[in-house]
Amino acid sequence: MATTGNASVATGTSSTTTTKRKPVFVKVEQLKPGTTGHTLTVKVVDANPVVPVTRKARPGTSMMSRPSQPSRIAECLLGDETGCILFTARNDQVDLMKPGETVILRNSRIDMYKGTMRLGVDKWGRIEATEPASFNVKEDNNLSLVEYELINVNDQ
Template identity: 70%
Template sequence: MASRGPATYQHSRRGGGGGAGGANAVAKPGLRKPVFVKVDHLKPGTAGHTLTVKVLESNTVLNKKPRNPSSFRGPSFQQQQPSRIAECLVGDETGTILFTARNEQVELMKPGNTAILRNAKIDMFKGSMRLAVDKWGRIEVTEPAEFAVKEDNNLSLVEYELVNVAEES
């Protein structure tokens, strides 16, 4: 059998294995400890961030009523369309950034709340950074944080420009 190099994950049989363990038992990899980052370390196009933030403001930018589920496009289309979007100014002791809250997230991101954002990503909107949590991430409202938010360092006010770099030969 040819070697494929170092393996990080192995597949194990499900069901019908007969017993607990044995020679073919494979230990599942443990969950990684989250590495909390600060707002001022966020960069365009990055993802997988875990951070604790305070919600300073929340402004609803879209509030549509849900469509009739019997519409011709079907329920799967309805689930993909956000009916509520709010832009929330969130931050920590290093700076602030705009967070785009969608649907159920709007209720969690109320001014005064402290939230842990898990698997957050940076989206670009009109050349500026927006923090977001998609279906692969999670928002947890937690105990009020002890830090004072540094409001004079808003990363969403920094304008970025996409530049094509030509290769010189």
């Protein structure tokens, strides 16, 4: 019987089961610029639609074959008992953002817009309506009013 360098090769299937990990809910005051993967329970304080933007196709692009639909965008003020932040709702998300509603944002991210923080949920995240929360939104701690400045550190 000849042996090779790989005498013991595992030929079975692994019977490990993957379990979902519990989401870690964060508060608004814990959000920092450039971070992702946040799960929050927040109340909608205000929702203001922004002028619809229609994308125009350039000749010779693949967008010529598809009719362009205007994007619906709304700037919403969301918050919890620790603070509030502006949220950019896009398309179907706009319908969920009604003042007074309580929503859960899963896998949300912080975008920077003109030096200020904005909360957003892209295609990898999810927004769910939930039962009304018992907390009052702390509107005097608006994280979107804090202006950040990008500093490049060069070693000289």
